[in-house]
Every structure is written in structure tokens, then in C-alpha cells.
Amino acid sequence: MADPLDIPADVPAVEMREVEVRLQGRVILQDINLRIEQGSFWALLGPNGAGKTTLLRVIVGLIRPTRGTVRVFGRPPWALGPWRRAIGYVPQFHHVDLRFPVRVKDVVMMGRYGVLGLFRRPGPEDWQRVAEALERVGIAHLADRPLRALSGGERQRVFLARALVTQPRLLLLDEPTAAVDVAASQSLYDLLRQLHREGMTVVMVSHDVGVVAQFVDSVACLNRRLVAHGRPEVVLTADTLDEMYGCQAVFFHHMPGATPHMVVRPDDAEQKP
Amino acid sequence: MNWWEYAFMQRALVGGVMVGVLTAVIGVFVVLRGMSFMGTGIAHASFGGVALGLLVGIDPVLAALAFCLAVAWGIGAVTRRGALKEDTAIGIFFAATMALGALLMGLRQGYNVDLFAYLFGSVLAISTGDLYWILGVGALVLLTVYLLYKEFVFIAFDPEGARVAGLPEPALYYLLLTLIAVTVVVALKVVGIVLVSALLVTPAAAAYRLSETVGEMIAWAVALSVTSVVVGLLLAYGLNTASGATIVLTATAFFGLTLLWGRKD
Numbered sequence: 001m002a003d004p005l006d007i008p009a010d011v012p013a014v015e016m017r018e019v020e021v022r023l024q025g026r027v028i029l030q031d032i033n034l035r036i037e038q039g040s041f042w043a044l045l046g047p048n049g050a051g052k053t054t055l056l057r058v059i060v061g062l063i064r065p066t067r068g069t070v071r072v073f074g075r076p077p078w079a080l081g082p083w084r085r086a087i088g089y090v091p092q093f094h095h096v097d098l099r100f101p102v103r104v105k106d107v108v109m110m111g112r113y114g115v116l117g118l119f120r121r122p123g124p125e126d127w128q129r130v131a132e133a134l135e136r137v138g139i140a141h142l143a144d145r146p147l148r149a150l151s152g153g154e155r156q157r158v159f160l161a162r163a164l165v166t167q168p169r170l171l172l173l174d175e176p177t178a179a180v181d182v183a184a185s186q187s188l189y190d191l192l193r194q195l196h197r198e199g200m201t202v203v204m205v206s207h208d209v210g211v212v213a214q215f216v217d218s219v220a221c222l223n224r225r226l227v228a229h230g231r232p233e234v235v236l237t238a239d240t241l242d243e244m245y246g247c248q249a250v251f252f253h254h255m256p257g258a259t260p261h262m263v264v265r266p267d268d269a270e271q272k273p
Numbered sequence: 274m275n276w277w278e279y280a281f282m283q284r285a286l287v288g289g290v291m292v293g294v295l296t297a298v299i300g301v302f303v304v305l306r307g308m309s310f311m312g313t314g315i316a317h318a319s320f321g322g323v324a325l326g327l328l329v330g331i332d333p334v335l336a337a338l339a340f341c342l343a344v345a346w347g348i349g350a351v352t353r354r355g356a357l358k359e360d361t362a363i364g365i366f367f368a369a370t371m372a373l374g375a376l377l378m379g380l381r382q383g384y385n386v387d388l389f390a391y392l393f394g395s396v397l398a399i400s401t402g403d404l405y406w407i408l409g410v411g412a413l414v415l416l417t418v419y420l421l422y423k424e425f426v427f428i429a430f431d432p433e434g435a436r437v438a439g440l441p442e443p444a445l446y447y448l449l450l451t452l453i454a455v456t457v458v459v460a461l462k463v464v465g466i467v468l469v470s471a472l473l474v475t476p477a478a479a480a481y482r483l484s485e486t487v488g489e490m491i492a493w494a495v496a497l498s499v500t501s502v503v504v505g506l507l508l509a510y511g512l513n514t515a516s517g518a519t520i521v522l523t524a525t526a527f528f529g530l531t532l533l534w535g536r537k538d
Binding site: 024060061062084085087089091093095096097100101102103106107110111112113114115116118119121122146162 | 420484
């Protein structure tokens, strides 16, 4: 894939040193040291309130750390300049009014507004990119539909297409399967693996320990601090999970050799900072 | 003599229609961004300004503009710093400026007939000079919305996404607050301090239920707002009722109809 941005291949996609984040006096993240190489596929695991969303928000530049340094492609996330388009971010969209009068293709086009710049209207090339992004995530047929007419899984794809429309090098997803059924989750994971195979760096916040461990190459376990990180088969031990989730985690080995399956006591009331 | 032959009715209609267009367009962004209470707060802030203007003899409209801008930016700054929730900040600023206005009016001698006109509007007392002021300022506001249309839609839909995409979201937010404040002040003469937020919110809220895109919503809001102004003015003339109140109740009637026939979600 041609890279008009000229990002050096050897610089890490994300590098965090001694990062601490306090929000309204509360410590949300502490002592975070993390290096995400370009081309890797990371899962970010942790219980509710562990700071997973905050960590993503630091990487995309929505929050500045209280202490420590963050670099995205070697630059501070708030000073990326034209490299900003190299980041694609798929937030949890519960802060968005899902009845907002807007068509699918217009939501996806919003991803290009930063590239377009103030005052300029989208041209044919921009609409071409929107069509490609919708095609990529498999919802080209929904382009003219109002956003509110879509299912949870379809909406998730709209926001993924919006993140992909600038052809990013680093894709960050915050619990992309939270509002999605099992079949839709599986096809979303397939899509992410495909993007990864094509060279994209993917960082995904997830609760799906068992599923995620099957296809990511690295895992970071977060509970305000980084409890552990590295290859999933090394990191995902009973001790790590116990430290991360406290005593809430129950660990099942269905059969020898199979991926361990973990159940966390349900705690659906996700708290966001 | 027929109603259309009176110069005051002609000025009322022209002024009312211009204000109706302006409040409808800005109101769409107010409703989409969930800032209806913000509109009310900014509108009431103008009371302190009008009272100060009447007391010390400066143009009450200019004094109101200063107050509205100060309160709009103040609420924005306090909220964005995370010190207070937005509705709490609005509640505090709004009550404080109303109290200040009441205190200043108490210092003024005599009967406050002018103040009553500002509180409830005096569309039938619009001067030709007022029309030029509405036209000039209104054109400036609409031009700004035209130029930054896609940005305002994005920050109304998903302010965080806008920041991630690289838009100067804080600056756009403060610009939107500024446009709301200016619109409120321009609309004061027509519907008054108490009712101006209704012109911002009601037509846009009705339009929300009828539209699939923001462009459609603006078209519906403008159509409903202008119709409400014209029908309301004629009803007020015919029934000899207060013009601002009649306009607002007409708009509310249209909103009621969209509850019956608009989309159901």
C-alpha cells in the first residue's frame, strides 16, 4: 500500500513512558510503559473502570497525561500534524444521539473533515473514499440509509468505516463488539484480522478474553497499572487474570490444549471517566 | 384600512420573518447539540444587560449583547473545564443575571414600561433602523453557518470524533455559543427575553421529527418558524393579543402536530 505520509517503518506506532493520568483528582492510569510496534495486533484487557478507554483516549490525543510521555509514530498525539489521519479511532458511541438526522455515508464522510480542512466541501475523490470504506466493512448497500434505521452491528460498521476513510496506519477500537451479537462479532473480528494482515496496526479494547487470545499477537492487561503484557499464551495465566480482575475471575480449561475460557462475574454497569 | 396597509404591520412582518429564519437555523444546531437549556440561559442573561442599559443610558441591545456573550462563554468555560455540569452552570449564571437585572431595575425611578417591551417583545414597535440591524447581523450569522456547515454538523453529532478528526472543536464550540448569543439579542425585539428560547427550540424540535438529514431539518425549521411568525402576527392583530406570545403558541401548535404525524421514534 502506498504511504503518502512517509511514516518511518521502524518507529513504534505507540510508545508510552511512565504515563500517569488523573481525572478530577482520581488516578485513572499509573506507571504505564508500553511499546506497540507497527504491524502488531494488540488486545487491551481489564475489568470495568480499569482505564482501558482512558488509555485509548490518551493515544488519540483526547486526554493529555498528567505525567510521562506519549508518542504516536514518534510524535506527541496532540502535535501529529498531517499524520493525524494515520490514526483511526472507533469509540464506544453511546455518547452519540443515534436518532441524529444523518445518512450513513455522511457519517463516514465526517472522518475526512480533518483532511478536507475548514470551509471546504467534499469532492468526488472524497466520496470515492467513503464508498471504498463502506465497501470494505461490507455495508455499501446502506450508504443512503438514515443512521437511526440501522442495527447495533451495522452502526458499529459505520463507525469503523468512518475510522478507515482516511486510510489510517493505526486503528484503535473501544469494545467494538459490545453492542453486537455473536455472529456479527465473528465477522467483525475476521475483518480486523484481514486489516492486520494487510499491515495495519490494530489495538482493541475487549472483554472477550478467550476469543481475543486466538488471534491477537500481544495482550496488555490493565487495571489502572499494566498488570502484564506480551504474547497472549505467556500473559494470560491464572495469576495475571487474578491480579487484573481480583477474585472475580474464574478460569476454565474445557479440555487439554484448548484455549482457556474465562468467566468474569457480570458487572455490566461500565463506568466511564 | 386593511392590516397590510399599516407601516407598523409591514415592518413587523419583515422583521419577524427575518428573525424567524435566523432563530430556526441556529435553533437546529441548538437542538441537535442538546443545548436547549443553554439557549434559555443565554436569553435570560440579556435581562441584566437590558436593565443596565436602561439605567445608565447606553443602548440596551448592546448591553444585552455584552451580557449574553459573557454568560455564553462563561458557561462554556466552566463546563469544559469540568468544574460543573452544564445544566448546573446555566442555572447559576441565568439566576445571577436575572437577579442583577431586577436589582438594577429597582434603582431606576418610575414605571418600567420599556423593560416590559424587552421581556415580552414588541414586534409592532419595530423601527426601520431595527430592520437594518436585524438584516446585517442576521446575514453575518447565516454566512458563518454556511461556511462552517459541515463542521457545525460534526460537532453537534460527535464532538469527540471531531477532535479526533483534527477539527478545532473548542473554537467551533465557542463560535456556536457566540452565534447563539447574537441570535438571541437580534430576536429580542420580536419575541422578548422570556420567549426567545421558544423560537430557538420549538421549530427545530418539530423539524427534528420530520427530517432524515440536517439539511432537511433546517428547511423544515425555517418553514415552520416563518409560518408561525406570520400566522402568529396576523392572529395577534385580529384577536388583539400579545404578538410574541401568539407567535410562540402558534409554533407550539405546529410542534404538537408533529407529535401526531412525525416519525414515532
